[in-house]
Amino acid sequence: MTKKTVFAGFGGQGVLMMGYVYAVAAMRDGKEVTFLPSYGAEVRGGTANCTVVVSDEEIFSPVTSSPDYAIIMNKPSLARYEGMIKKGGIIILNSSLIKTDLIRKDLEVVKVPANDIAKELGSDRTINMIMLGAFVSKTKISTLDSIMNGLTEIVKGKKESVMKLNRKGLDIGAGYVIKGAK
Amino acid sequence: MTEKLLMRGSHVIGETAALSGCRFYAGYPITPQNELTEYMAGAMDKLDNGTFIQAESEIAAINMVIGASMAGARAMTSSSSPGISLKQEGISYLAAFELPAVIINTMRGGPGLGNIAPAQGDYFQATRGGGHGDYRTIVLAPASGQELAGLTRAAFDYADKYRIPVMLLGDGMMGQMMEPVELPDPLDLDTLPPRPWKLDGAKGRPSQFIRSLFLDTTVEEDHNWKLNRKHQNITRDISKAELFETKDAKMVIIAYGTAARIAKGAIKKVREMGLKVGLIRPITLWPFPSQELIEISRHLRDFLVFEMSTGQMVEDVRLALEGRGNIHFYGRPGGIISTPDEISKVIISLYHRQHLEED
Numbered sequence: 001m002t003k004k005t006v007f008a009g010f011g012g013q014g015v016l017m018m019g020y021v022y023a024v025a026a027m028r029d030g031k032e033v034t035f036l037p038s039y040g041a042e043v044r045g046g047t048a049n050c051t052v053v054v055s056d057e058e059i060f061s062p063v064t065s066s067p068d069y070a071i072i073m074n075k076p077s078l079a080r081y082e083g084m085i086k087k088g089g090i091i092i093l094n095s096s097l098i099k100t101d102l103i104r105k106d107l108e109v110v111k112v113p114a115n116d117i118a119k120e121l122g123s124d125r126t127i128n129m130i131m132l133g134a135f136v137s138k139t140k141i142s143t144l145d146s147i148m149n150g151l152t153e154i155v156k157g158k159k160e161s162v163m164k165l166n167r168k169g170l171d172i173g174a175g176y177v178i179k180g181a182k
Numbered sequence: 183m184t185e186k187l188l189m190r191g192s193h194v195i196g197e198t199a200a201l202s203g204c205r206f207y208a209g210y211p212i213t214p215q216n217e218l219t220e221y222m223a224g225a226m227d228k229l230d231n232g233t234f235i236q237a238e239s240e241i242a243a244i245n246m247v248i249g250a251s252m253a254g255a256r257a258m259t260s261s262s263s264p265g266i267s268l269k270q271e272g273i274s275y276l277a278a279f280e281l282p283a284v285i286i287n288t289m290r291g292g293p294g295l296g297n298i299a300p301a302q303g304d305y306f307q308a309t310r311g312g313g314h315g316d317y318r319t320i321v322l323a324p325a326s327g328q329e330l331a332g333l334t335r336a337a338f339d340y341a342d343k344y345r346i347p348v349m350l351l352g353d354g355m356m357g358q359m360m361e362p363v364e365l366p367d368p369l370d371l372d373t374l375p376p377r378p379w380k381l382d383g384a385k386g387r388p389s390q391f392i393r394s395l396f397l398d399t400t401v402e403e404d405h406n407w408k409l410n411r412k413h414q415n416i417t418r419d420i421s422k423a424e425l426f427e428t429k430d431a432k433m434v435i436i437a438y439g440t441a442a443r444i445a446k447g448a449i450k451k452v453r454e455m456g457l458k459v460g461l462i463r464p465i466t467l468w469p470f471p472s473q474e475l476i477e478i479s480r481h482l483r484d485f486l487v488f489e490m491s492t493g494q495m496v497e498d499v500r501l502a503l504e505g506r507g508n509i510h511f512y513g514r515p516g517g518i519i520s521t522p523d524e525i526s527k528v529i530i531s532l533y534h535r536q537h538l539e540e541d
Contacts, residue, residue, distance in 0.1 A: 020188075020360070023188055023360065024188050027186060027188050027362045032362070033188065033361070033362060034359060034360070034361050035188065035359065035360035035361070036355070036358070036359045036360075037358055037359075037360075060443060060446035060447040060449075060450055060522070061443050061444050061446065061447025061448075061521075061522045062355075062359055062361075062443065063355075063443075063444060063447070063519055063520075063521055063522070064521065064522075065521035065522075065523045065524075066523070
């Protein structure tokens with residue numbers, strides 16, 4: 001099994017962090033993994049994206065033109081990636097910022113109002129964990145506990161209150177999918 | 183061996199260099215390899231006897247490496263394409279002085295200032311010496327995070343063993359990508375062979391010097407032949423390539439570094455369609471693994487060279503095969519990263535044109 005996922009949004013939304021946490025979680029679960037960030041003459045507020053490949057076998061190409069899954073955080077990213085996702089693929093949309101519907105009818109869509117949920121939680125910085133929670137819950141490609149372990153490993157030494165907030169974000173994101181909210 | 187870590191390519195090079203006894207780093211910032219310079223600042227600071235210098239220029243940095251190596255340190259510098267051009271005079275001197283040093287080139291689009299995207303346009307410069315004079319540098323081409331660690335360690339060892347500058351030739355993607363890596367054990371500097379040639383003060387021994395000026399032409403000729411014998415030994419000893427799915431192949435792709443990763447993805451796709459295609463991935467670019475190519479040419483005719491340039495390694499393939507086989511080329515220069523889909527289309531079209539689907 002090899003699954004390629006694109007995470008895309010604008011700088012400051014925690015897009016690269018989201019992919020990084022997922023990649024570390026998958027590695028600790030014994031998977032092969034590649035994390036390829038976009039880089040360049042980029043600025044805060046500009047576009048940010050990364051591709052994470054998770055597999056049971058050696059990963060050949062870290063580059064893909066047809067991801068299985070996409071986590072889309074803003075409208076420009078939807079325009080860029082909608083055409084690339086594999087037929088039957090899953091797309092997790094940040095519906096707080098993306099009000100339009102998909103053009104394609106052959107994708108499974110999960111809409112998560114991540115910015116609104118984050119506001120209620122009291123921290124904008126949890127939007128990436130909310131999206132990641134929804135992603136994991138929908139695709140079953142990892143578990144919330146694995147993601148939490150990945151996050152803990154990466155941000156070693158963060159305050160417990162911050163970690164609790166992130167966990168809450170993950171759970172709410174996951175809950176959104178379980179409830180079948182659209 | 184330690185536990186697996188998910189590490190950025192640049193950081194793998196930096197950490198492995200420190201674990202491999204690198205005690206001197208000088209560099210000047212340039213994208214897409216600033217993460218390495220930044221990492222070395224921390225890595226050298228953590229050591230009791232490490233030195234990090236952000237030099238005033240690339241030229242200063244390579245000359246500092248010459249000095250550190252002369253004094254006996256395992257020394258390294260890094261840059262990206264335009265900065266590597268600036269270092270070439272110093273690399274020529276390192277070769278003439280027969281000093282070990284490790285140079286990292288994280289290639290980007292060129293010529294000129296180019297751009298900051300991954301490219302492979304510096305192949306000629308790297309494998310032909312790069313600077314003036316009759317010399318070569320060992321050139322290693324990693325294609326994964328784990329190999330970055332292995333080849334960084336090897337670069338320091340080869341540099342010492344042969345007293346030669348060694349270049350690790352990666353690109354922006356190799357530098358930025360994160361993969362799980364097991365780092366090598368730290369090297370005990372006391373286990374390294376002595377460096378009787380180093381200049382560390384003449385107390386208790388006759389004075390000695392290291393130079394590259396030989397006005398007597400016969401002395402310079404002898405020096406050139408001495409370097410040449412060393413190059414021959416290196417060619418005999420360390421040429422290396424990875425062979426992938428070549429056993430039943432009717433056609434092989436030849437690609438290195440990032441291009442090889444993309445080619446492997448394409449091969450996986452076309453194999454699922456029933457095409458018998460393999461890969462030869464040179465790990466040493468100089469010396470070029472010619473023997474491996476000749477071996478494969480005994481049972482197939484068609485070679486497709488894929489590079490992120492307009493075609494440079496393809497010339498070494500022609501030199502290696504000397505007319506054995508049909509050599510085809512596909513390239514994307516300027517910082518374009520092909521996808522496996524794109525390369526699989528090229529493979530399928532070529533497979534048809536060469537009538538490989540028959541028998």
